[in-house]
Amino acid sequence: MKVTMKPTLKSLTPVVALTVGLLCIAPLPAAMAQNSTEDLGPVSASGTGIVVPALSWDISAEVSNQIKKIHFREGQFVKEGDLLVTFDTLFKKLDVRLAELNLIRARGNLAKIEEDLARKQQLDSNAVSQVQIRETEVDLELAKAEVEEKEILFEKAKIILQVQEIFAPFDGQVSAPLYRDNANVNTLEDTEIATLIQLDPIHVRVSGSYDRLLERLSQGMSEAEVLDSITLSLELPDGSDYSHMGKMLTTSFGYDSETGLGTGIAEFPNPDLILRPGIKVGISSYDENQ
Template identity: 35%
Template sequence: MIPTQFSYPKMGLLPRLAAIGCAVALAGCNLQAEEEAKPPRQPTEVGIVTAMTEDVPLVNELAGRTSPFETSEVRPQVSGIIEARSFTEGAFVKKGDTLYQIDASLFEASVAEARANLESAKAGEDNARIEFERLKPLAQKGAVSEQAFTDATAALRSATAAVAQNNAKLQTAEINLRYSKVTAPISGRIGRSLVTTGALVSAQQTQALATIQRLDPIFVDIQQSSTALLKLRDAMASSELSKDTAEVRLKLEDGQEYPLPGKLQFTDVTVNPSTGSVTLRAEFPNPDAILLPGMYVRAVLSQTQAKDAILVPQQSVTRSPTGEASALVVGEGDTVQRRALQVAQAVGNRWLVTEGLAPGDRVIVEGVSKVKPDDKVKIVDLGKKQTAEATENKAVPAL
């Protein structure tokens, strides 16, 4: 027996669409109810600093080399054989210390001869003066000829001149004798001796016996490009910058900072045609002789300062793929806004902002990645927070 097949009545298209619409509407009502049931979103907490104006020294780091404050090449002023050397190489010598002794026997003999000649000339002068004094009253009375008195007068003058000549020769001989001791012309550290005892030296020689350098204080010659110098002068002329007399600091070859500050002395008036740079000279105290002539150093100096400048922490500034700088600020109603910035240079861990910010703007420093423009935020003033923490730390008694 064949089973009977049943068929269900077919539903039309419009009833089906109506059923689907009812289902969608019911789901939407449920979602809206869930959203209304959720608590409102809380504003994101961000840390801000308030932009303020200040005068900022603009620091440049330039290459330089040290050079001695004074340099003297020791040379003999008389000829002779070196008998002794009286210093230790590399030691500190004072002005006037004896460095070398040249054989003085010939100079001592010259002094003795000059002294004897002077005594002889003085004796001749005394004799001529006695003759002049004897003939003078006789000539006034006409008892002697006028020619005899004239000869006596001339003889006295000649004898007096001879005394002066021999006196000068004695002084020359004594000077040469004194020069047989080669002394230090300046105080400082003396280098190695280029001659030994027994060497023949002469007054006209070009080779120095040794070199003395005064290292305290010491100079640092700094090179700055002429282009940078012209930009600096233009900025100062436009009153954007003011001249600064801040200290100069040094970084040594190993990266360490030299502990004592220096002062900028002068800027050279000529440009080196081969390098296009201008030389600046700074003076540094060097009591422990840490700095030696010829050392390569980095000079950190402030030639100018920007007046009424705005500085912001570097972490508050972001850059687009094209390199444009911007920052997030908190505007009216604690709403986030994005500001395009113009930054000039880094000053420590902050950026010097020339355009885009005004005094009083609240710049977001912490939580930059958590918010976007038009978001509502809850601000925490980091400047006030740091001040409060410092006050609390001072109030804590020492254990």
């Protein structure tokens, strides 16, 4: 996911650009969604931003297999727990059975060696040497290790069978599938079948000035206090005001050496799914410390 924008918002505290899909964040308080710009005072800065997903998750195969059925269409909205992809399970079920049989065989061999060792330890020293007992003890340790190995392979086979269905980890919208029903997926290659993005809450990529951050930190404010002091509003592409207010998330770890600007992310509730990735929006900040 790559989104770029022209840095124009100079007074906002910059935040870290979102470059990976899985970023877990708490939703904004319900009261924040009800605030109006009239309650926040004058605008302290304005500019533009680009809407980006809050979370992005690759729908991909855990192991090489054949897709049995894809259960979604391009652009479809799904709920957490919805079935997305089903893989063929015939050979995976056979792998589980083979692993189980190998485990049974290893356990039987272990039991046999344990009995052999117990028998030798009870015999007179003239009938069995200490060397023979030691060799059997070594065989016993190897048999125990083999049982443990077969147990791990059995559990692995069962887990692989379980992941032959992929379910949505959160509510969101699905991209176009890159594979069709009955297609073979090779995990040694690109296994991404599609991408699921979260739309509520959603993020807006903005830019902000290091000078502004430095000013606040020099006043003794912590970064958390700086972020909490800024409330954001959006203007939609048609010129109308977005009905929910947003907040900055974190400060940026790097800034442009020439402009002093850093790229960042603000978070907005999006319960009606009005905001979509790629949309350019107007953004205004309201600073309670001004």
